[in-house]
Amino acid sequence: MPVIPLFFAFLLTRGRITRSEWLTRVAIAALVCAAFGDLAGNAFADVGSGPFALLFIWSAIALATQRLHDIGRRGSALVFAIVPVIGPIWVVVQLLKRGAEHSNRFGADPASRADYLKVNIAE
Template identity: 70%
Template sequence: MLLTTLTTAFFLSRGRITRSEWLTRVVIAAFVCAAFGSLTGSWFGETGTALFAIVFLWSAGALSTQRLHDIGRSGWSLLTAIVPVFGPIWVLIQMLRRGVDHENRFGPDSATRSDYLKVNIAE
């Protein structure tokens, strides 16, 4: 159960996430991959380090795709990052934009909370 949740949260590019979720998950992935990359690097050399670098790149790409879904863009928009200078700046600006307030083709609004207690004050 926990493994399925972690896989969905960090490695699959389906769904939408908010700006704060995106930033939190990227930082967590960076720290975990850096720690394990350093550990496996001391055991297996550059191969161990490279393995966790690839894991981080995959995770960061999936998380960024989820973030782009929140603003209504496809994950293919990440390819603009290969354009020198302006590409990474444009992608960062897109990541920091506010998501759309309604359901889009990628799923329901990730910022809405359905678990709050709703009180009808008209009665």
């Protein structure tokens, strides 16, 4: 698979991702957006860093939506983050929950290892 579509695959809000994959992708998006935002900010002042801040917010919402899909919730549950104090805590707790162990309406279990040690002795 080419590198460019693979890099931008995290911007999709379909499917499910594990906790470790979610944390890794958010960290990478934060580092990339901060680095390029700093470069653009030095070159074009605040106007240059703004698009990278928006790109990070969009990618963080997309990744959080995929993570919520893993526990069986819709992405619209992120709206609870606007409730003062309790809302952000509830959203973080939901994002850090263990995912559903089998398929749900959002797709197959990304952590499933059903065929991991399957051996075909007929061959």
